[in-house]
Amino acid sequence: RDILERLLAEFSLEKVRKRLGRVLSGGERRRVEIARSLATGPSFILLDEPFTGVDPISISDIQELVRGLKDKGIGIIITDHNVRETLAICDRAYIMGDGIIRTAGSASELPNDPVARKYYLGENFEM
Numbered sequence: 001r002d003i004l005e006r007l008l009a010e011f012s013l014e015k016v017r018k019r020l021g022r023v024l025s026g027g028e029r030r031r032v033e034i035a036r037s038l039a040t041g042p043s044f045i046l047l048d049e050p051f052t053g054v055d056p057i058s059i060s061d062i063q064e065l066v067r068g069l070k071d072k073g074i075g076i077i078i079t080d081h082n083v084r085e086t087l088a089i090c091d092r093a094y095i096m097g098d099g100i101i102r103t104a105g106s107a108s109e110l111p112n113d114p115v116a117r118k119y120y121l122g123e124n125f126e127m
Contacts, residue, residue: 007035011065027058034065044075051082063089083120084127087111095120
């Protein structure tokens with residue numbers, strides 16, 4: 001019970017506590033998903049497309065939540081196609097193509113990496 005109450009408060013979910021999942025906004029759903037993943041006290045979590053279908057304000061909220069988890073020492077693996085939003089909060093990123101890692105680097109290195117541009121970002125990509 002204590003864990004539930006702490007997560008509801010930490011993720012600002014008290015007001016949606018009794019609502020059905022299908023009526024939650026995209027941002028509320030993401031916060032619920034992240035809170036649920038933390039209920040067992042993991043040292044790492046995987047966030048699959050956390051920014052998809054989420055409005056810009058909620059994207060910023062999710063980014064802050066991720067930063068807070070990182071500050072608590074929780075490792076986070078993110079898979080997402082929203083490159084700018086993801087690179088803004090990650091320490092290291094990997095670009096995959098055809099099932100293999102094509103290149104890797106820091107968030108500041110990847111936008112200028114020729115392999116990242118070839119396989120994913122495109123030549124005209126700008127942060």
